[in-house]
Amino acid sequence: MRQRLRQLLVIGLALSLLGIGVPAWSQDDPRSCNDLLSSDTPAYVVCTWMATPEEAAGIAKFWLDNDGQNMIDSGPMSPIPIDCTQPGNQCATDSEGDGEAHDAGDPDVEGAEDGGTPECQNGEECFTDPHGISTAEKAAAEQTPAGQAAQAAAQTTMRLWIETELADDYKDGKLAEAAKKIAALAAAQPGVVGIRFTSQLGYNQTFATADELDKFVTETTTALRDLVPGVKLAAHTVVPLFGCGANDACKAEMPKKYPLLDPDRIGAWLAKGYIDQLALDSGHLATEYATWKIDATEAQRNQWIQVRARAWDAYAQIAAEDAGFAAGGAAQLTEEQAAKAITDRIATPLQDDAAETVTLWSRWQNDQGQVNRVYGEKWAASVTWDQLKKLGSVRARLATIYDPANPEVDVATDLKNLSEVFGQVYLHAA
Numbered sequence: 001m002r003q004r005l006r007q008l009l010v011i012g013l014a015l016s017l018l019g020i021g022v023p024a025w026s027q028d029d030p031r032s033c034n035d036l037l038s039s040d041t042p043a044y045v046v047c048t049w050m051a052t053p054e055e056a057a058g059i060a061k062f063w064l065d066n067d068g069q070n071m072i073d074s075g076p077m078s079p080i081p082i083d084c085t086q087p088g089n090q091c092a093t094d095s096e097g098d099g100e101a102h103d104a105g106d107p108d109v110e111g112a113e114d115g116g117t118p119e120c121q122n123g124e125e126c127f128t129d130p131h132g133i134s135t136a137e138k139a140a141a142e143q144t145p146a147g148q149a150a151q152a153a154a155q156t157t158m159r160l161w162i163e164t165e166l167a168d169d170y171k172d173g174k175l176a177e178a179a180k181k182i183a184a185l186a187a188a189q190p191g192v193v194g195i196r197f198t199s200q201l202g203y204n205q206t207f208a209t210a211d212e213l214d215k216f217v218t219e220t221t222t223a224l225r226d227l228v229p230g231v232k233l234a235a236h237t238v239v240p241l242f243g244c245g246a247n248d249a250c251k252a253e254m255p256k257k258y259p260l261l262d263p264d265r266i267g268a269w270l271a272k273g274y275i276d277q278l279a280l281d282s283g284h285l286a287t288e289y290a291t292w293k294i295d296a297t298e299a300q301r302n303q304w305i306q307v308r309a310r311a312w313d314a315y316a317q318i319a320a321e322d323a324g325f326a327a328g329g330a331a332q333l334t335e336e337q338a339a340k341a342i343t344d345r346i347a348t349p350l351q352d353d354a355a356e357t358v359t360l361w362s363r364w365q366n367d368q369g370q371v372n373r374v375y376g377e378k379w380a381a382s383v384t385w386d387q388l389k390k391l392g393s394v395r396a397r398l399a400t401i402y403d404p405a406n407p408e409v410d411v412a413t414d415l416k417n418l419s420e421v422f423g424q425v426y427l428h429a430a
Contacts, residue, residue, distance in 0.1 A: 052355035069414035146429035149404035156419040163426035183227035194232030202260035234277035245302035270315035304352035320349035323361035
């Protein structure tokens, strides 16, 4: 228990060094990182280092010395008691529950199985079925390859998302049919967290105008929320402007090159609640900014500073997405290269405190048919995979995308192996 506590504390301290929103009292303040913000950043947005490495080490030492005794001694805060019999105190009398204390793990309703659905009492409805999806439609979805894979994924420790592309269906006038099909798949498998309904949104050539893009997002999310209320909705895109940082020439060029990827438009989707999770791809960071001598490390740092300055994480969960770990055949990184890649492309986005999760493409196929993997072929040994297995403390923050139509060995074997590294999986459904 103490060893686990120490690991959690070290990780927590390591991932919370950079802060935005604490006033820097002068430009000479050694804690100021305002030089990392673009020149058009509003004056009320400032960047300040919350803790220097030396201070972070001191904080960690305080809490971890003597096998974490200070943390143990701190204990929970004492509750504030309220005496309902005292004049002037009002206590609710219509709260849910039976008024009795229960141990952790006890069923919510007497007679319910632990972890199962509580029995209905007095004939009331215990849950609400998805709107407009029949039992037959859910049963049919269960029998599809994606439905079978969803059942297999539910047997692992990974949280399950359904991943698909609805943009082409929308363009073809078939959104209602496609949305109902994917919603039935999500409804058929209990525990599905959400649906990722599009990728490369605004970056590919599917939509020609900003109005088309806005209509697609609005109509698609409305349709899905009507069909499966409560299921989270996710999208994937890039925001090239963010990588420019304070470089004015870069900032002038990017809106011309990518007119649909306006940060204000994307931010509005989040603020209006259309999208619950937004994944930002890192594939362009290494090459897009070479003209302005901005390398991948600087571009990534610029991107996450902009995300935090706009408070996007206040509206939705932000994810970093990376396909670069996978290599042709089997991953060929050395142990040192793999460790550096993990530091740069997994630890750094989390440390920058804008991305809450990192999605890695563990297997994908290019246009020439070459398969790229993070692990070895047929799950043979791989240095990169072995290094990723060591990230157990942040496994819940790691996700991958899996296509059951193109298994490495078979669906059950693949998902079991993926669960050794990833806490979440996006199951592709055509």
